[in-house]
Amino acid sequence: MVYPRARMLDRRPGEELHEVVVIGAGIAGLACAGALAAAGRQSLVVDKGRGVGGRCATRRIRDQPVDHGVAFYHGEHPEFLAALAAVPATALPGWPQRIVGQGPPCQPEAFTRGHSRLAFVEGATAFPKALARGLALRLATRIVAIEVGDASLCLRLEAGPSLQTRELVLTPPAAQTLALLPRCAELASARALLDLVPAQPCLTLMLGYAGDGPRPEFDVCYPEDSPLQMIVHDSAKRSAAGQVVLVAQATRAWSRAQLEREASSWQATLLAEVARVVGPWAHEPVWLESHRWRYAHAGSPALASPMLVSLPGGARIGLAGEAFCAGAGVQGAYLAGLALARRMLAGQACGEETR
C-alpha cells in the first residue's frame, strides 16, 4: 500500500510515529518484520520481554545455555529450512538422535518422513537472534492499550510516549492478542477466530547436575502415562558442557490443572517424575529452576492463514503467529509471519464485509 505523502498523520506531542509496528519479537513477528524490511518497509518490533525469540528461549545458567522453551527445531518447508540454515551458529543437524519412550511427541509430525530436525550448540535463541539482526527492536516494552484513530492506531505503553502507526501486526498468543485488540466491529470475526485457538500452558523444570556424574542415554525422552510430555537432555546439545542439564516439560492437561498452584508443589511432583523415569540420581540436582509458560502451544487445530483487516480510517491490523498457519509449531509461526508480510506488501487487505 502506498501512502500519499500529503496525508501525513498529525503527530500529537509526545507520540512517536511509525509506518509499521510489530508486537511480539517471537518467530512470527521477527519473520514478518524481516520480510517487510527486505522489501524496504521499516518497522518497529516491540516486545514485553527482555530478549527476542518468545518461546524460542535460552537461559544461561552457570555459564551454560539451557533451552527451556522450544527444545529443537523441525520442519519441511524450504523457506523455513533455508532460514534455519542461514543462522550463524553451530547447528546440530538431526538432533535429537537418541529418542526413547513411547509417549506422544508434542508435535508428532516432527518425526515424520520429510521433516528435518536440528538444534544449536549456542542455544535455541540463535535462530530468533539471527532473524532480529538489522531490525529496529524495542524490548522490555509493554503495550497496555490500542486505540483506533482516524487513519492510525495509537499504542499506549506502560511507560513512555505512545506509539502511533498506520499498520500494526499482532503476534502474541491468542489470549494476549484478544486483550489488546480494539473492540470495533471490523475485528469481530478476528476475535471469534482467536477464541477458537486458545494457547495451552506448559510447566517447565530445569535441572542441573555435576558434569562428572551420571547422565541419561537419550537426547529426548517421551515418557508414557506421565505428567511429563518430554525430558530433554539439554546438555547433550552443548559442545563443552561443564554440567549435565535436563529440561522437563509437563503435558498440556497436567500443566493446565497445576498452573495456578504454588511453584514448589508442582516442582516437587515433576522432579519425582524425572527421577522415576531417568533414575534415582536425578532426584538430587545441584540446582533447579522452573518456568511457567502460560501460553506454550497454540490451540489446535490451527487456522490456515494470517488475517489482515482494514479499519474504516485506513489503518490496518494484521494477525499472525503460530495459530495462523496450518501445521503450527515454530515453522507455522515463521510461515504465518512471512505470509502476513507478503499480504501487507501486496496491499491485498480485504475490507471486512460483515453480513
Place this chain on the structure above:
Amino acid sequence: MTPDASPLEALVERDQTHDCAGFGPARTCVRVVAVADLPSRFGDFKIVAFWNNRDAKEHIAMVRGEVCGASDVPVRLHSECLTGDAMGSLRCDCRDQLEAALTTFGTMERGILLYLRQEGRGIGLINKIRAYALQDRGLDTVEANLALGFRDDERDYGVAAHMLRSLDLRSIQLMTNNPNKLRGLEQHGVVVSGRIPHQLPATRHNRFYLETKAARSGHYLDFTGEPEGTKD
C-alpha cells in the same frame, strides 16, 4: 488386458509408466488407475479412478459415452463437498449442482464430471465447519474465510487439467458459471471450445452463499428472480 478393452480401459495400461513434469504450482501428475461401469440413478456411466503424486486424495471422473479422442465433450468440474453432496446440506448448492450435472449428462451422448477431492486436505473440513459456526453468528467475512483457508481465486486447476489430458480429449465444452475455471483450465493447455451455463434457483438457505459467490468470484449469476420458498 482383454482384446476388446474399451479406450478408457486402455488408459490404465498406458498410464502404468506415465510420469511427467506435472501440472500447476504443485507440479501435480495423475495417472488413470482403474475403470469400471457405474450404473447410477442418473444413467449408465463409467467411473475412472485417478492416482496423483501429491496427496492421498483419490480424484475420480464420471464418464458418459465414448470420450477418448472426442471434441466438444461436455465437462463439469465438481469440488467435493461432504456436507452438501453426502449430507444434503442446504447451506450450499453443491448437491443440486452435482445432481443437475449428472442428470444432464445422463441424457447426453457424452459427458464427463470430474469429482475433485479438494475438501478435507489437512483440516479443511474442520475449518469449513468453523466457518459455518462464524456464519451462524453473523461473523462470516472475507478475512475470516481466508484465515480458515478458503480462497476461491487461488484454486489450482492443474489436477483437473491433467485429468482431462489423461482422458485424451481434443476439446471440451465447460459447464460452468465461473470464468476463473475457464481461464484456469486454458492456462494448463485445455482447449475449451465453449461454455454451457449451469444455473440453479436459489433457496432461502443458500441465497447468501450464492450472492457472495457471485460478488467475490465474479460468477455469471443472475439474482433477479425471487428465491424459492421465501416471501419476505
